[in-house]
Amino acid sequence: MQRVTIAQVAERAGVSTATVSRVLSRRGQVSAAVERKVRRAADDLGYQVNVIARALRNSRTDTVGMVVPSITNPFFTSLVESVEHALGKEGKELFLCDARSDPRIEARRLASLAARNVDGIIVSPSHGVDSRPAVQQTADRLPLVQLDRFVDGTTTDWVGVDDVAAMRQVMDHLHDGGARSAAFIGSLMTHSSTEQRFAGFRRRAEELNIEVKPDQVLLGDYSVEWGEAAVARLIAEGGLPDALVCADDLIALGATRACRAHGFVVPQQVQVTGYDDIEFSRLAEPALTTVHQPRDRIAAEAVRLLAAASLAKDAERGPHARISLVPTLVVRDSTRATQTPPDRI
Amino acid sequence: MQRVTIAQVAERAGVSTATVSRVLSRRGQVSAAVERKVRRAADDLGYQVNVIARALRNSRTDTVGMVVPSITNPFFTSLVESVEHALGKEGKELFLCDARSDPRIEARRLASLAARNVDGIIVSPSHGVDSRPAVQQTADRLPLVQLDRFVDGTTTDWVGVDDVAAMRQVMDHLHDGGARSAAFIGSLMTHSSTEQRFAGFRRRAEELNIEVKPDQVLLGDYSVEWGEAAVARLIAEGGLPDALVCADDLIALGATRACRAHGFVVPQQVQVTGYDDIEFSRLAEPALTTVHQPRDRIAAEAVRLLAAASLAKDAERGPHARISLVPTLVVRDSTRATQTPPDRI
DNA sequence: CACCTCAATGCAATCGATTACAGTCGAGTT
DNA sequence: AACTCGACTGTAATCGATTGCATTGAGGTG
Known part of the structure; x- marks a missing residue:
């Protein structure tokens, strides 16, 4: 159970710990003969570096937290x-952590990752506002990328992706399929993704003259249950529009x-789109x-x-990058293909 | 960017590092006045323990690998x-790792977790045979539970769960629904789960006199694609039996x-069951x-x-536990309820 | 032959927190 | 008054790997 240390390898090989370290981390000069001896000894003993000790000394862990x-x-x-x-x-x-969509848990995770000296952090924040303190504070201490x-x-x-551009494609496609009215089902506007997607949805709807009733913008959370509940509500409150644009799959x-x-037939009576x-x-x-x-x-x-x-140290940190990639629309069977003659034109 | 250490807190509070450590880890006696000073200083500086250093000293990381x-x-x-x-x-x-169903990657992950001094490992092995060396070796060095x-x-x-008992329930239910023949679609017998499930399936099928043609036991992998392919093959090779028993969902x-x-109607023409x-x-x-x-x-x-x-050190490790829990059958719409009169009796 | 160079290697400090051990001091005992 | 006890606090060793600096010695130079 007790681990083999570099000192034991050194003793067995008849050299100093410094030499063993040099051999095993391929730094510095070591004669071929000694190198062989050391490797031999390390293998015999089943030596494995103690990543913890190395991390303490190097203050690098070769680990990224997400x-x-x-x-x-x-x-x-x-994505993970x-x-x-x-x-x-x-x-x-x-090193993967689940925030359970709770900014407080998220804050704990971020702190814990920082304490573990991860080399950097990738985070997809749980909340568009409440996640701020923890994220900003963490970003001040080490490299951090939001995803x-x-x-x-x-x-x-x-x-991330260009949500607005994506929604433009979605709306164009629905319009081609004959949609003249639409509802938006998303999460509360506490995620940037919903905000952006909704913004794209609304803008293009206006441009295409697709009707969006104010009470047909429903916000809940990213879950199957919410999708079901939202539709039930729409039906109860006056029926479905031509299309349901959802903020995620x-x-x-x-x-x-x-x-x-x-009893509504998709896509003949209602078109439905997802995201992701x-x-x-x-x-x-x-x-x-x-x-x-x-x-x-x-x-x-x-x-x-x-x-x-990680390379660019402290001072010289340039401006931060915002990279948005262009997503693509995948047309399947929950919408009407362009070819299909629209119902009411 | 540079971190606050216990020494800086000590200096600011005008005490030794030992005292700071005692305050922060709530061990040993410290007078109330000093404690206040130390906490004050720690807060002012935004001190956070360096988990790495602590882990090196304590050889405990309060982290479990999976x-x-x-x-x-x-x-x-x-499950995660x-x-x-x-x-x-x-x-x-x-600390979560994905083995990508590859025993070699799995072995690397296990070694890496061990090197990181995790306190224990939970693993659901990728392969019923090839995973052996790595799993056994790791288990020799630290606490390990297979899941x-x-x-x-x-x-x-x-x-885990009692697969045989579960399959008995599945088969009884299918039999009640009128099934007199069945096929089994699983993964290659390289996972204990498939093995056990198949064993349970076969045994109960015999007892209930449900026919299982030798060429209707199809083994691939745990994926949607394989499920589709397997059915296509069954149809091509002579048609579907009364029920398709699948090794996972x-x-x-x-x-x-x-x-x-x-064009087959589920469950009227074919009953289908999953697992998980x-x-x-x-x-x-x-x-x-x-x-x-x-x-x-x-x-x-x-x-x-x-x-x-973790408590029971080395020597006194008793016999290993094998805990199998009893799973429950969830009846939905892909099988025929008992009440439904079977088609052909 | 004295001296220099440079590769090879060892010594010891270092990373930051913990803790065994020792020292200090005031209160209580006899 | 001398002594004991215990509560506090500090000093320094420790965990294991890395690395700056010092040392050694072989080979080369003038």
Whole structure:
């Protein structure tokens, strides 16, 4: 159970700990003969560096921390996977934390990551406002990149997609399919992502002359249940519009399900769109039209930014980057294809 | 950017580092006046312990490592969430790793966790045989609990569900619904979970006199795609049996989808069952009948075992525990309820 | 042959927090 | 008054790996 230390390897090889360290970390000059002896001894004893001790000395851990609002949301899960993959190429590891969509838990996680001397942090903040203190404070102490969502009024690097451009594509597509009225189902405006998506939705709706009744903008949270509840409410309060634009796929899946449960045919009577392109969106009945986020690109950019920030020490930190990538619309069966003759033109 | 150390706090408070440490870690006697001074100084400077240094000294990190085959599989994701929750109550944190279903990556992760001095490891091994060396080796060095799946021939603690009992429930239910023949769609027999589930399936099928054609046992992997492919193959090779018993929900979702795509009505013409009860199983069309795993219980037991193992030092490690919990069948719409008169009796 | 250079190696300090041990001091005992 | 006890506090060692500086010695130069 007790671990093998560098001192034991040194003794066995008949050299000093300094030499062992030089061999094992490939720094400094060591004669071939000694190198062989040391490696031999290390292998025999099954030596493994103590990452903790090394980290203390080097104040580098080769570990990046990541905090997401919810690990059960498939979008974040696959984002995490992409990030881990990107980090792997740099020989770094990922320390993943779930904030349970609670800014207080999020703050604890961030503090804990900082205390662990991670080399940098990637965070998708849980709340557009309440997450600010913790995020800003953490960003002051070490490299930090916000992903997908961002906190209002913070100055850190950010990588995400252009929600407004995405919504323009969605609306154009729905319009092509004959939609003349639409509802928006999102989360409370406490996430930048909902804000942006709603802004894009509203602007393009106006331009295309698609009607959006004030009481058909429903805000809850990112969950299947909320999608179901929102549709139930719409139906109870006067019926469905031509299209339901949802701020994420979970909501859209719930919405679709509720439509069908209430006897509405998707997409003939109501078109439904999602956002994120999680795996299950393709399995729904009907398969969901949604916005595909380029997760690998997002992850790669985030990792690149972190690496850059680690190099540029304190003083010389330049202005922060805001990288927004262009997402693509994935047309499936929950909307009407352009070819389909619209119902009422 | 540079961190505040205990020495700076000590200087500011006009005491020694020892005293500061005693105050901050609530150990040893310190007069009220001094305590106040120290806390004051610590707050003023925004002191935060350096977890790395503490870990080096104490050789405890209050961190548990967890390795799962795939973080994109919703079952594991929710298991992770449960574990994190259970650990939180003990003031411990979770370091999560994804093995990408590859025993080699898994081995690297395990080694890396050990090098980081985690206090214990929870692993759901990727492979029933190839994972052995790494798992056993790691278990020899620190407390380790296997979750859900386990590796053949290892002697470590394990927590999971009684797959055989679960399959008995599944088969009884299908039989009640009139099934007289069935196919099994699972992963290759490289996971203990598939093995156990198949064993339970086969045994109960015999007892109930349900026909299982040898070529209707299809083994692939835990994925939606495989479920789809397997059904396509069954149809091509002579048609579907009365029931499709799937080793997990992803497979079942794919299978259901394929059935419908080929014009088979579920559950009237084919009954389908899953395993795990992931969230999306309830959203499928039709909603999936599946086996619910008591994730919170599993997680709690695992955490308890780890804590126990950490206490009992080396020598006195008793025999290893194998805890199997009883899962429950969740009947939804992809099978025929008992009441429904079977088609052909 | 005296002296210099440079590769190879060892010594010891260092990272930051914890803690065994020792010293100080005031109050209580005899 | 001398002594004991215990509450506080400080000194310094410790965890394990890394690294600046010093040392050694072989080979080269004038």
